[in-house]
Amino acid sequence: MFGKRVILQLIIIVFYTITAFGQTPEYAYLVTTEVINSYNNYPITGELNMNSDVGRIEQVKYPATSSTIGNTYFDFITIPQGFSEVYVDVNQNDYMECDYSQPSETILKSDFNYGIIAAGLYMSNCNYVYNLYPLHIIGTNNVDPICPLTKVELTGGYDWEYLIGNKDDTALEWKVLSSATPTININIGDIYDKESVIINELPVDSEKRKIHFRTGHKASGKYVTPITYTVIGCSPPFKGYYNQTKTSCSYFKDGNISLKIGRGIDPSEQLAVTLFKNDSNGDILVSQYSTKQLSTTDSKIIVLEDLGGGSLYGFKWPVDIDAGTYYFRYQTLNEADTPQKPDASDSVFWDKLVKTPNFTIEKATNVTFKAERFSDENCFNSGDGKIRVYDVSGGTGEGYEYELNKNNNWIPFNPSNKSIKEVVIGGLGKGTYKVKVRDSKKCMAK
Structure with a gap:
């Protein structure tokens, strides 16, 4: 016990030596002492004593006289380094019923800066009001x-x-x-x-x-x-989507979308954008790109274009998107930074994320059709059998073409009428045929 006290005294000596050379303390108290009364101009003294677990700090003491009533005194009290608790006592003595002593109040370091801690009490027959302002930002x-x-x-x-x-x-x-x-x-x-x-x-x-x-x-x-x-530039505000496309075929993953944002970026910034897919089991991070190259194996970057007088910019997402529901999270960062992969929720690194509204990449309608034998050959080896292809729908709806037996010879139903959804294929001999149909974007029925 005695050894501990000696060590603590040494700490205080070192602390005050440092403070004397002008080092700004990390923790302190500002004590306000307001004189509110005096009895017969008798020099009553109120004392506020402060100690910590590393030793005594300072004593605040002012007389209450008729000439000091209404005065407020300020004391900046530095707290020694390494403390964990501060103890405060308030006393008032030397005048009959005004004798007053408040039990010691303990203030933990963890509670240090949460509002004003009133260490003194106002009493109608006493003379002081104290307020303690804990200083630590x-x-x-x-x-x-x-x-x-x-x-x-x-x-x-x-x-x-x-x-x-x-x-x-x-x-x-x-x-x-x-x-x-x-x-x-x-x-x-x-x-x-x-x-x-x-x-x-x-x-x-x-x-x-x-x-x-x-x-x-x-x-x-x-x-x-x-x-x-x-202080860095804020992430630009989201202004909307444009050029949204569904997948070109029902079995492709080549949808895409472009984003409008409220400003460009300066040379010291980069815009890092991350695509998330909505999923019932938790949102999925799909991909991340920036206005600078992020990977030695992927050279794609986000390219901004001015959409309107320097106040509206846009960019196309640099990779294709599968059908589904998605959203983006983006943020401007220092150009020299390498962005981390964020979670769907904000993190410490991604503190200025902008989350865009959900959007949906639609899947192209699948091409469907029916096929049947329309007629057999009329005579042996006459080669006049027919197949009927009908109830064709889906795809672009802008005309269809067929292929028999993988001969890579696609023939349109009727080039002059894109609404035609049926064709009779003639000139067929005895045999088994395989029919394929596709739309104007070459998307085949699956």
Whole structure:
């Protein structure tokens, strides 16, 4: 036990030595002490004592007199590195019934920055109100990188400031974002618009793609470690499908579709698109392509075309699609990245995915027909037997042709009338014949 205390004291000494040289702490408390009363101008003292599992931190102590009523005092209290718990005691003494002591309150590191923790109590016959603001920034509901459409929630603060660019550049100025607010919600695009910075026009390595947020107490110039995000262009909005085709034949897998999106991409970006098929047992990842080549064995890429004055772009999916119901998920990424294969649901890497509506690739209608002996030969070896092919349907419906016995001699039913769905084939001798029928796209009956 004694050995542990010595070690902890050493930790505190090292910590405060580091802090003295200006290193920004990761965790701190901002304590506000409001004087609300005084009895006969007697110098009553309220004390707020803070300790942690690695040693004593600091004591907050202000007199309550007629001249200090209404004053609010601020204390920025750094918490030593490596702590897991903070203990807070509130006392008020030296004046009769105003003697007051609150049981020690334990605040865990895991609960550190979730709102204001009221360590003091307001009492009508006492003189102080304390509020403790835990300072340690956590960004929620987003992952890095973010885009201008991202709404960021930051918790664990008091006075908030932001900076775009290199935070170590002393020529750059931190700008006020919000004051006396534990939690803030901000739209990244609003900040960049205010600063007249257009993300899509910035080089990929531009320092202005970095935005930093810090919190602390502006009046005293004390802050905790800032949080930094990389800002990239948002994935373009989905605008619709076009040039959707079903399979050319019922037994082919050559359907296709094109997508319209709301913007092009800049040289620092790539557009990675993944095709998923709806399946009752779980959606199936079919294939993934990008505006850059992703595989040494597959050279196909997505090629964007301007569909309207730079505000509407489109691309054809670079491979054929089998009949079925599908959707796409796509996202813009840094051009240098190699996209992972996403799940059907969003993942950490795919944080700005756009999911398109379902679409269906129809299968071409199968060609069907019936065939029968129409008449035998009238005489021995007269060669005037006939076969009737009828009830032909399906396929393109734009005319049909037949073939006998695989002689690769396809003969149209009636070239001048595409609605003809029956033919009588004459000039046949005694024998067994095999008939094939196909439509105008050469799709055969199966």
